[in-house]
Amino acid sequence: MCTFKPVTHVIFDMDGLLLDTESLYTAATECVIHPFGKTYTWEVKVAQMGQKAENCAKIIINTLQVxxxxxxxxxxxxKIHQKIMPTAQLMPGAEKLVRHLHKHSIPIAIASGGAQDSFELKTTNHKEFVTMFSHVVLASTDPEVQNGKPAPDVFLVCANRFSDTPKPEQCLVFEDAPNGVAAGVAAGMQVVMVPDPRLDDKMTKGASQVLKSLEDFRPELFGLPKYDD
Incomplete structure (x- = not known):
C-alpha cells in the first residue's frame, strides 16, 4: 500500500479542480474556431490544460491550423469569456475541503495558469470563497513565473509566498491536468490528481493519488486534520 508523506501546506489549481470552468473554455474555443470549419478535439484540449493563455492559443492555432x-x-x-465565465460553479467537494483546511488553519493557496482578469471573471460569484486562500499566483500575468506548467515555476513561486516559506516536500498540490501534475512533481511536491473522467489512465502517472472527486479526499492520509463528520 502506498504511503503518503505528511504535509503542512496545500496548493490548489483552479480550472477544472476548484471551479467547473473547463466546459466554459471548451464552449468559447468552439465558438471561435467553428467559422473556420475546425473541431476542438479532446487531444488538443488535454495538450493545453494548465498552460499560459498565450501558449494555449498557439497550441490551438498551430494544431488545428486556424x-x-x-x-x-x-x-x-x-470577449466570450467575459460573458460566460462569471457563471462558473464550484466543483463537487471543493468548498467542503477548502473550508475544512481554512478552519484548521492549514495554509492554502491557488496556483493557476490563468491571468488576473480571467481570474476576476471566474470568481465573480465566489469572492468570499477566495478570501480563504493565503494568496493566488496566476502564471499568465505574474512576473515571477517565467514558464507555465508543466514547468514547476508556478508552484515554486506559490510555495515561496507562504509567510513561513515551506520546503517543496511540505506542500501538497491538487491538480486535474497532466501538465499540472508534471509541474507539481517537478517542483518536488506530492500531487493529488482529480482528472476529467475522459482522460486516459496513462496520463495520470506521476500523481501521488488519483481520485474521481475532491469529495473522496481523506486529509488524514497526508497528515492533515481529519474531517469532523
Whole structure:
C-alpha cells in the first residue's frame, strides 16, 4: 500500500479542480474556431490544460491550423469569456475541503495558469470563497513565473509566498491536468490528481493519488486534520 508523506501546506489549481470552468473554455474555443470549419478535439484540449493563455492559443492555432494570429484569437475568445465565465460553479467537494483546511488553519493557496482578469471573471460569484486562500499566483500575468506548467515555476513561486516559506516536500498540490501534475512533481511536491473522467489512465502517472472527486479526499492520509463528520 502506498504511503503518503505528511504535509503542512496545500496548493490548489483552479480550472477544472476548484471551479467547473473547463466546459466554459471548451464552449468559447468552439465558438471561435467553428467559422473556420475546425473541431476542438479532446487531444488538443488535454495538450493545453494548465498552460499560459498565450501558449494555449498557439497550441490551438498551430494544431488545428486556424487562420488567426495569437492576438486575434485571444481577443475573440476573451470577449466570450467575459460573458460566460462569471457563471462558473464550484466543483463537487471543493468548498467542503477548502473550508475544512481554512478552519484548521492549514495554509492554502491557488496556483493557476490563468491571468488576473480571467481570474476576476471566474470568481465573480465566489469572492468570499477566495478570501480563504493565503494568496493566488496566476502564471499568465505574474512576473515571477517565467514558464507555465508543466514547468514547476508556478508552484515554486506559490510555495515561496507562504509567510513561513515551506520546503517543496511540505506542500501538497491538487491538480486535474497532466501538465499540472508534471509541474507539481517537478517542483518536488506530492500531487493529488482529480482528472476529467475522459482522460486516459496513462496520463495520470506521476500523481501521488488519483481520485474521481475532491469529495473522496481523506486529509488524514497526508497528515492533515481529519474531517469532523
Amino acid at each position: 487562420p488567426l494570429s495569437v492576438e486575434d484569437y485571444l481577443r475573440q475568445v476573451t
